[in-house]
Amino acid sequence: MSVKEPIAIVGMGCRFPGAKNLKAFWQLLLEGTDAIKEIPAERFDVDAVYDPTPGSAGKLITRWGGFLEDVDQFDPYFFGISPREAARMDPQQRLLLEVAWEALEDAGVPAEKLIGSSTGVFIGMSTNDYEDLAFEDRENVDLYMMTGCSRAVASGRLSYILDLQGPSMTIDTACSSSLVAVHLACQSIWNGESSMAVAGGTNLVLEPEQGLGFSKMGLLSPDGHCKTFD
Numbered sequence: 001m002s003v004k005e006p007i008a009i010v011g012m013g014c015r016f017p018g019a020k021n022l023k024a025f026w027q028l029l030l031e032g033t034d035a036i037k038e039i040p041a042e043r044f045d046v047d048a049v050y051d052p053t054p055g056s057a058g059k060l061i062t063r064w065g066g067f068l069e070d071v072d073q074f075d076p077y078f079f080g081i082s083p084r085e086a087a088r089m090d091p092q093q094r095l096l097l098e099v100a101w102e103a104l105e106d107a108g109v110p111a112e113k114l115i116g117s118s119t120g121v122f123i124g125m126s127t128n129d130y131e132d133l134a135f136e137d138r139e140n141v142d143l144y145m146m147t148g149c150s151r152a153v154a155s156g157r158l159s160y161i162l163d164l165q166g167p168s169m170t171i172d173t174a175c176s177s178s179l180v181a182v183h184l185a186c187q188s189i190w191n192g193e194s195s196m197a198v199a200g201g202t203n204l205v206l207e208p209e210q211g212l213g214f215s216k217m218g219l220l221s222p223d224g225h226c227k228t229f230d
Contacts, residue, residue, distance in 0.1 A: 010107040011103045012106055013101070013102030016035070017037075018035030037064065038064055039063055050063050054218065056215070062220050067205065074086055080161065092127075093153065096202055097161065099200065100200070114162055118164075120193065122184050123170045123181055123201060125201060126177050127210065129210075154202070155169055156170075166193065171184065
């Protein structure tokens with residue numbers, strides 16, 4: 001059995017609740033900052049679905065969670081995307097473009113140096129809240145909405161815009177999606193399929209439906225904090 005060479009992480013980018021970039025996230029960890037806050041009004045009307053009574057049908061047991069700010073903000077021209085198309089893109093796709101670009105900058109790897117390379121893209125993505133909201137407007141369903149809401153396109157768009165020729169895939173294994181994406185990226189490099197890889201994940205809560213199910217199942221904490229395996 002051949003010895004696998006270690007994988008070098010050469011650049012990172014991120015958006016987390018309470019932290020808009022890698023430096024801010026590190027500072028948040030050092031200070032032990034609690035980034036959990038009340039569900040923002042721009043996401044959905046929490047008063048309409050909140051009920052602290054455990055097991056209440058069609059209700060959220062919590063008013064709290066971890067949320068990114070300004071998820072509706074995006075510069076489409078930077079990525080050669082028209083405003084019309086950008087408006088129909090799942091904000092998760094837009095976040096991936098921004099954060100992947102920041103990761104390349106952090107690595108000191110100019111995007112043009114990757115054109116035509118066997119760089120792979122492996123993205124963990126498990127939710128489609130924006131798709132559910134967008135397709136309520138049936139009369140305006142078009143090509144941009146189809147591509148903008150497809151999880152498969154989330155990774156494919158990164159490969160397309162950066163002109164990467166390595167494997168490109170979106171992985172959904174629920175809570176472990178991003179971890180599995182990183183695992184597959186490492187495997188692809190070790191197997192010689194990819195010379196480099198962009199690996200990560202995205203998750204945005206834009207509507208309450210999944211939370212309603214989790215509340216009914218007893219899987220959400222009333223205070224909005226994660227208590228893994230509790």
